[in-house]
Amino acid sequence: MNEQQKILDTLLSLPLFQVCDEETLRTLAGRARIVRAEKGKVLFLSDDEAQAFYIVLSGWVKLYRETIDGTQAIVDIMTTGHMVGETSIFESGRYVSSAEVADECVYIRLPIDFLAREVKSNSDFAFAMLSSMARYRKQQDKEIEHRTIQNASQRIGCFLLRLVDPKHEGPVVVTLPYDKTLVASRLGMQPETFSRALSKLKTITGIRVKGAQIEMDGVDALVSYSCSACSTEFPCQGTE
Amino acid sequence: MNEQQKILDTLLSLPLFQVCDEETLRTLAGRARIVRAEKGKVLFLSDDEAQAFYIVLSGWVKLYRETIDGTQAIVDIMTTGHMVGETSIFESGRYVSSAEVADECVYIRLPIDFLAREVKSNSDFAFAMLSSMARYRKQQDKEIEHRTIQNASQRIGCFLLRLVDPKHEGPVVVTLPYDKTLVASRLGMQPETFSRALSKLKTITGIRVKGAQIEMDGVDALVSYSCSACSTEFPCQGTE
DNA sequence: CGAGGGTTTGAAGTGCATCAAATAGTGTGG
DNA sequence: CCACACTATTTGATGCACTTCAAACCCTCG
Numbered sequence A, B: 001m002n003e004q005q006k007i008l009d010t011l012l013s014l015p016l017f018q019v020c021d022e023e024t025l026r027t028l029a030g031r032a033r034i035v036r037a038e039k040g041k042v043l044f045l046s047d048d049e050a051q052a053f054y055i056v057l058s059g060w061v062k063l064y065r066e067t068i069d070g071t072q073a074i075v076d077i078m079t080t081g082h083m084v085g086e087t088s089i090f091e092s093g094r095y096v097s098s099a100e101v102a103d104e105c106v107y108i109r110l111p112i113d114f115l116a117r118e119v120k121s122n123s124d125f126a127f128a129m130l131s132s133m134a135r136y137r138k139q140q141d142k143e144i145e146h147r148t149i150q151n152a153s154q155r156i157g158c159f160l161l162r163l164v165d166p167k168h169e170g171p172v173v174v175t176l177p178y179d180k181t182l183v184a185s186r187l188g189m190q191p192e193t194f195s196r197a198l199s200k201l202k203t204i205t206g207i208r209v210k211g212a213q214i215e216m217d218g219v220d221a222l223v224s225y226s227c228s229a230c231s232t233e234f235p236c237q238g239t240e
Numbered sequence C: 001c002g003a004g005g006g007t008t009t010g011a012a013g014t015g016c017a018t019c020a021a022a023t024a025g026t027g028t029g030g
Numbered sequence D: 001c002c003a004c005a006c007t008a009t010t011t012g013a014t015g016c017a018c019t020t021c022a023a024a025c026c027c028t029c030g
Helices: A003-013 A022-030 A086-090 A113-121 A123-149 A152-161 A180-186 A191-205 A220-229 B003-013 B022-030 B086-090 B113-121 B123-149 B152-161 B180-186 B191-205 B220-229
Strands: A033-037 A042-044 A052-066 A072-078 A098-111 A172-175 A208-210 A213-216 B033-037 B042-044 B052-066 B072-078 B098-111 B172-175 B208-210 B213-216
Touching: A003 A022, A003 A033, A003 A052, A042 A052, A052 A180, A052 B123, A072 A180, A072 B123, A086 A113, A086 B123, A098 A113, A113 A123, A113 B123, A123 A152, A123 B052, A123 B072, A123 B086, A123 B113, A123 B123, A152 A180, A152 A191, A152 A220, A180 A191, A191 A208, A191 A220, B003 B022, B003 B033, B003 B052, B042 B052, B052 B180, B072 B180, B086 B113, B098 B113, B113 B123, B123 B152, B152 B180, B152 B191, B152 B220, B180 B191, B191 B208, B191 B220
Parallel strands: none
Antiparallel strands: A033 A098, A042 A098, A052 A072, A052 A098, A172 A213, A208 A213, B033 B098, B042 B098, B052 B072, B052 B098, B172 B213, B208 B213
């Protein structure tokens, strides 16, 4: 399958683009490129003038903000199906955070001018984009809540639960999606704290940790430990 | 001036509604009510079925999420010109957080069905709403950053700076917009911590605190103390 | 096999929370 | 205008959670 066809198929698989005219998408796909990149590749920096937005096909892209002295705050970590950089069209055409590949990654790079045009001319598209924006907003609200009222171990528990299929019952094995250092910063803590908090979670809830694999007999122990300190009940669906 | 006219004028003064047909707004205004409410009045609770959205005319409304044991996490605090509850249209018609009057407040209560209809039929409106959503998203991203890398005193300094007119130069007096306990929870800390962190900020930056009034000879001291631990330079425009 | 990154562990320090109590500030009724 | 009640704010003492710095360990990959 050629690259353009692959891009077109991807677009058609995303709810946001399903409301677009196929001809429009074909043109868009013609102006897009699939990119394979290694960890560390910078997609864009905060305040850069936006030329493109991105759709992640596989792997992980981290969004972060950075102070002058180099301290980073992870804003979010995106993966398959997520859009990156699209909000620049509402911010005078500049990116509001930096984006970098966190783990070997394939993504589509698309011209940003398409977005602004489509949002203005296709109200279904605007509505779909609003929905995805609203979902994101809800997620960020939850994130603030988590960081305010959950301790480190509870946040880890909550993170693990969001990796479990909510319909699943009985014993589960989940795999951490990226390295522990990154999970730590995603959850707003230091790697050392993560390591210790995970041990604590182990003794409290009886989960078993084998490298990046985490086994448990069921979600109940985690749920009762983590979700008690949260306004949302399991399944939390914090997105991602 | 009668109530409907006042509502109509308010709507016309907000960028979001300026893109609407005046006749449509007149109808909307006819279905809206101005409400005066005291501290503690609940506008809605998380998960309630949404009947209305709100526009704050004066005073303060806090958005919060609450765990079963009653612990609250303040998500945001809204004031003049802010919309509240509007995202419910993207969340199967349910509110995603609770809202309560934090300080004597006047607001307009409008029927929610208008929003969904207008977003779908008026693409300028959809675009305007996207812009406001994007602004909010940016603000929340910043909030997460602040809570991750700023300490309590720096967050207070940052909060104070956002109360200062960015174009202002020389000595300034700012007034805390609501009581210190609420400012504390807005910034994700305990009242006691707020009090101590404010004293610390006083000795570090030379600001003078007189009740809710805070005087300083200039913003520089605050800027160099608070903004150094932030990716955004002053004026930060964290909104609000 | 050795280098280098990721991860864990240890020791020590800091910041914030918590509980308790004092103080200041505000509004009320007399 | 004062005394009282009530709330907001501050202060003190203490403990825990998380960070920091340092070092060891582990694993993977050239």
